[in-house]
Amino acid sequence: xxxxxxxxxxxxxxxxxxxxxxxxxxxxxxxxxxxxxxxxxxxxxxxxxxxxxxxxxxxxxxxxxxxxxxxxxxxxxxxxxxxxxxxxxxxxxxxxxxxxxxxxxxxxxxxxxxxx
Amino acid sequence: xxxxxxxxxxxxxxxxxxxxxxxxxxxxxxxxxxxxxxxxxxxxxxxxxxxxxxxxxxxxxxxxxxxxxxxxxxxxxxxxxxxxxxxxxxxxxxxxxxxxxxxxxxxxxxxxxxx
Numbered sequence: 001x002x003x004x005x006x007x008x009x010x011x012x013x014x015x016x017x018x019x020x021x022x023x024x025x026x027x028x029x030x031x032x033x034x035x036x037x038x039x040x041x042x043x044x045x046x047x048x049x050x051x052x053x054x055x056x057x058x059x060x061x062x063x064x065x066x067x068x069x070x071x072x073x074x075x076x077x078x079x080x081x082x083x084x085x086x087x088x089x090x091x092x093x094x095x096x097x098x099x100x101x102x103x104x105x106x107x108x109x110x111x112x113x114x115x116x
Numbered sequence: 117x118x119x120x121x122x123x124x125x126x127x128x129x130x131x132x133x134x135x136x137x138x139x140x141x142x143x144x145x146x147x148x149x150x151x152x153x154x155x156x157x158x159x160x161x162x163x164x165x166x167x168x169x170x171x172x173x174x175x176x177x178x179x180x181x182x183x184x185x186x187x188x189x190x191x192x193x194x195x196x197x198x199x200x201x202x203x204x205x206x207x208x209x210x211x212x213x214x215x216x217x218x219x220x221x222x223x224x225x226x227x228x229x230x231x
Contacts, residue, residue: 009156045159045206045222091158101212103149103161103174104220 002027004094006107013082014115020067021077021110023092029053032096034068034075035104039089048090051075079112087114117142120223122207128229129197137192137226139207147210148190149220152176152203159206165190197230204228 003026013019025034036048051059051068059066063080079086089111093104123138141148149164151174161174163182171182179201181193190209194201207223 004158006158043204043225045208047219050219093159101147101164101166103151103164104159104208105161105175106151106158108156108158 002029002032002094002096002105004092004105004107006092006110008110009108010111010113012113012115013079015082015084017082018078018080019082019112021079021090021092021112023075023077023107025073025075025092025094027073027094027096029096032094034066035093035095036064036066036075036077037091037093037106038086039091039109040087045091049077082114084114084116087112119143120207120209120221122205122223122226124226125224126227128231129194130231131198133197134193134195135197137194137205137207137228139190139192139223140188141190141207141209141221142188143209143211143221144187145209145211145221146187147212147220148184149174149208150180150182150190150192151206151208152201153206153225154203162192162205194228197228199230202228202230 005024032053034051038046049061065078067076089109091109092107120141150162151159153159160176165171165184205226208220210220
């Protein structure tokens with residue numbers, strides 16, 4: 001079975017600085033999908049960025065980018081120019097199907113604190 | 117579109133009581149899932165469905181039943197609630213992935229407390 005590990009329970013960064021959240025995963029599949037979700041205090045799950053394993057190019061969405069290292073099974077999230085609104089729980093997730101047919105496997109999350 | 121809706125938002129049960137958590141989506145999505153979120157545990161998959169009449173177990177299915185009679189609805193039933201089922205429950209839906217990957221849309225969650 002696949003597993004997702006987030007080794008940083010909590011991270012703190014100064015506003016406008018850059019922070020990187022770590023995620024490693026274990027799977028025997030060669031094709032799969034990886035995601036980062038944001039959960040603010042409102043509890044709503046918000047998709048931040050996604051990566052298809054067959055794509056070598058790292059995904060980017062505005063201030064959010066990933067460093068996808070397939071051989072190392074590593075999928076870190078970099079947030080540039082951190083803003084107060086970025087404060088939230090961040091979850092790394094894995095899916096074999098990508099389309100929700102098998103659900104998502106989540107890590108335990110990283111609590112990101114933004115210092116003003 | 118209302119997206120994914122869940123009712124109730126909050127619920128308190130006594131041990132042994134039964135109840136159904138409702139989930140509905142108006143996006144004509146084929147895939148629907150139920151997760152539970154416990155402190156320090158992230159979200160864990162309970163059950164999922166790839167279409168009406170088809171369901172399957174996820175990582176933590178014990179104590180929960182599901183059925184999918186329509187595309188829109190995917191209720192989660194607790195037959196005999198236990199304190200270990202105290203959690204926040206999320207329902208999610210997504211369209212079938214085509215060439216790329218499709219996004220899972222999450223409901224707002226139901227906070228359940230079992231005394």
